[in-house]
Amino acid sequence: MLKRRKRLPCLSGLVLLAGALLVAPVLAMPKRVMSLNLCTDQLAMTLAEPGQLVSVSFLAREPSLSMLHEKAQGYPVNHGLAEEVFLENPDLVVTGTYSLHNTTALLKRLGFHVEEFSFAQTLETIPGEIRRMGALIGQEKKAETIANDFDSELKAIAARQCGKHPTMIAYDQNGIASGRGTLADSVMQAAGFVNLAAEMGIVGVAPFPLEQVIAAQPDVINMSTPQTAPTLGEYVPRHPAIAALPQTRVGAFVPEGSLSCGTPLVIKAVRALAALRSTMAPCPESAAP
Amino acid sequence: MRLSISLTLLALALFVVSLLVGPAELSSGDSVAGLFAGGGEAAAIIMREIRLPRAILGLAIGISLGLSGAVLQGFLRNPLAEPGVIGVSSMAALGAVLVFYSGLAGSSLYALPAGALFGALLAVLILLAIAARQGSTLTLILAGVALSSLAGALTSLVLNLSPNPFASYEIIFWLLGSLKDRSMEFVAIALPLMAVGWFLISLSARAIDALSLGEEAASSLGIHMGRARFMIVAGVALSVGAATAVSGTIGFIGLVVPHLIRPLTNRMPSSLLLPAGLGGAALLLAADIAARIVLPAGELNVGVLTALIGAPFFLWLVVRARREML
Numbered sequence: 001m002l003k004r005r006k007r008l009p010c011l012s013g014l015v016l017l018a019g020a021l022l023v024a025p026v027l028a029m030p031k032r033v034m035s036l037n038l039c040t041d042q043l044a045m046t047l048a049e050p051g052q053l054v055s056v057s058f059l060a061r062e063p064s065l066s067m068l069h070e071k072a073q074g075y076p077v078n079h080g081l082a083e084e085v086f087l088e089n090p091d092l093v094v095t096g097t098y099s100l101h102n103t104t105a106l107l108k109r110l111g112f113h114v115e116e117f118s119f120a121q122t123l124e125t126i127p128g129e130i131r132r133m134g135a136l137i138g139q140e141k142k143a144e145t146i147a148n149d150f151d152s153e154l155k156a157i158a159a160r161q162c163g164k165h166p167t168m169i170a171y172d173q174n175g176i177a178s179g180r181g182t183l184a185d186s187v188m189q190a191a192g193f194v195n196l197a198a199e200m201g202i203v204g205v206a207p208f209p210l211e212q213v214i215a216a217q218p219d220v221i222n223m224s225t226p227q228t229a230p231t232l233g234e235y236v237p238r239h240p241a242i243a244a245l246p247q248t249r250v251g252a253f254v255p256e257g258s259l260s261c262g263t264p265l266v267i268k269a270v271r272a273l274a275a276l277r278s279t280m281a282p283c284p285e286s287a288a289p
Numbered sequence: 290m291r292l293s294i295s296l297t298l299l300a301l302a303l304f305v306v307s308l309l310v311g312p313a314e315l316s317s318g319d320s321v322a323g324l325f326a327g328g329g330e331a332a333a334i335i336m337r338e339i340r341l342p343r344a345i346l347g348l349a350i351g352i353s354l355g356l357s358g359a360v361l362q363g364f365l366r367n368p369l370a371e372p373g374v375i376g377v378s379s380m381a382a383l384g385a386v387l388v389f390y391s392g393l394a395g396s397s398l399y400a401l402p403a404g405a406l407f408g409a410l411l412a413v414l415i416l417l418a419i420a421a422r423q424g425s426t427l428t429l430i431l432a433g434v435a436l437s438s439l440a441g442a443l444t445s446l447v448l449n450l451s452p453n454p455f456a457s458y459e460i461i462f463w464l465l466g467s468l469k470d471r472s473m474e475f476v477a478i479a480l481p482l483m484a485v486g487w488f489l490i491s492l493s494a495r496a497i498d499a500l501s502l503g504e505e506a507a508s509s510l511g512i513h514m515g516r517a518r519f520m521i522v523a524g525v526a527l528s529v530g531a532a533t534a535v536s537g538t539i540g541f542i543g544l545v546v547p548h549l550i551r552p553l554t555n556r557m558p559s560s561l562l563l564p565a566g567l568g569g570a571a572l573l574l575a576a577d578i579a580a581r582i583v584l585p586a587g588e589l590n591v592g593v594l595t596a597l598i599g600a601p602f603f604l605w606l607v608v609r610a611r612r613e614m615l
Contacts, residue, residue: 214338
């Protein structure tokens with residue numbers, strides 16, 4: 001009896017300790033996460049477990065911007081308003097640093113846990129962003145797998161390239177090109193293309209005269225998928241002058257929305273361009289891996 | 290006649306300069322070779338598909354605006370009448386925007402002139418109704434101001450409401466006008482309509498001469514007023530509507546050019562028509578060349594330059610008109 005009595009508190013202490021160890025990560029894992037930014041939407045929808053993500057931004061349902069627009073139909077949407085966050089009262093709010101400064105500042109003042117993602121526009125930083133989101137919402141294992149897959153696929157794509165680098169210009173609405181420091185530039189490089197706009201000194205997303213596109217005669221001109229609602233700006237990348245370039249491949253070569261965010265889904269754009277490159281500069285039989 | 294010949298030469302010279310100016314630094318030899326030699330070389334594509342349509346549109350839209358300004362000033366006997374000032378251009382832009390961006394016609398370019406012609410026609414009819422009731426210079430101009438501000442606001446609203454987020458970037462194009470990156474497709478949809486408009490306006494030459502003696506005198510001279518009014522309304526609506534459909538609103542050309550050229554003519558309204566059209570072409574081509582040279586990378590909207598020239602001129606005309614009234 002005595003022995004038992006002595007052992008009991010000891011046992012219960014162990015149980016408590018074990019329980020605490022088990023519970024600790026579960027407690028730290030936010031049960032209700034709200035995402036206010038198109039790009040955090042993509043990361044959160046990829047990583048969160050069912051029921052964990054209470055809402056995503058309304059842009060997540062926009063097919064031209066969001067790769068996961070179908071999945072987003074299954075979530076309620078918010079419009080990035082502080083009032084919506086206040087009513088929902090989530091454990092964690094994730095958003096981007098470039099948008100909604102006022103909302104973010106207000107939410108922090110109200111005591112919400114707000115995490116901002118800067119989304120540097122290069123492929124190298126993406127695995128870090130995936131791991132960070134994983135750690136924040138308690139999905140480290142899933143994040144680690146996705147980040148590693150992303151890294152290894154990029155390396156595999158780089159290893160499969162041979163021959164001369166074809167040239168490319170990403171040309172869009174109203175004659176805008178993607179220059180140095182853009183996600184599109186990083187994707188073009190990873191897929192083994194030379195971004196002529198960056199070579200010619202364009203930084204960021206900037207106007208690029210149509211005449212210079214023609215004069216540069218790139219091997220590929222990539223444009224975005226046309227929208228259902230028309231604009232005059234859409235006629236610029238579809239100008240007859242571009243169609244008249246004899247050696248240039250012109251078209252929407254990357255999946256719609258795949259270049260809008262630095263998330264693991266951008267790998268689909270790299271894959272598509274790498275496939276295009278392999279048809280343009282195929283490896284000789286012996287060198288094929 | 291000598292005036293028309295020298296203005297033709299001026300417009301043609303500016304047409305050639307317009308072909309030689311652009312961000313791709315082609316030498317003039319390359320440009321000429323590109324224009325006439327065959328093949329798919331970059332220089333040939335740039336000259337034929339980019340610079341040639343731009344120069345043609347500059348010429349044709351300039352003629353439309355100069356001619357419309359001259360005929361409206363003669364017909365309404367109002368020195369301040371001009372498609373931009375009295376709101377015809379803004380209403381044409383609104384019409385084009387409504388039809389094109391709503392996607393009613395798919396993304397077909399034909400939606401642009403269809404909507405613009407309707408808008409321009411509506412504007413001319415409204416203004417004629419107002420001018421017929423009360424002939425004062427001021428009434429017409431004030432009605433034009435009201436019409437253009439309303440049309441401008443609605444144009445911005447329609448573009449903001451488009452489900453395509455890029456549409457709102459095009460507010461600047463519709464309000465300030467530009468000839469940037471227009472292709473031969475735009476020439477094909479606009480030039481025939483403008484030409485019909487020019488023809489109709491030219492048919493009204495005798496009527497506006499007679500009208501300078503007053504409406505009753507004109508009728509006694511055997512002028513059929515209804516017919517003349519139809520020619521002018523349809524001619525202005527066609528030429529300004531088609532011009533605005535492809536270039537956005539470009540203001541003040543129809544105001545400045547007739548005033549500059551009138552002292553060089555015999556002051557009969559009809560003898561002003563041809564020189565005003567040619568002068569309009571020269572002024573728009575010059576402004577479009579300047580728009581490309583001043584800001585080579587970004588490019589100015591040509592409507593900004595015509596407003597910089599035209600707005601002070603308009604103020605000067607207003608001041609002068611007041612002094613004459615006193």
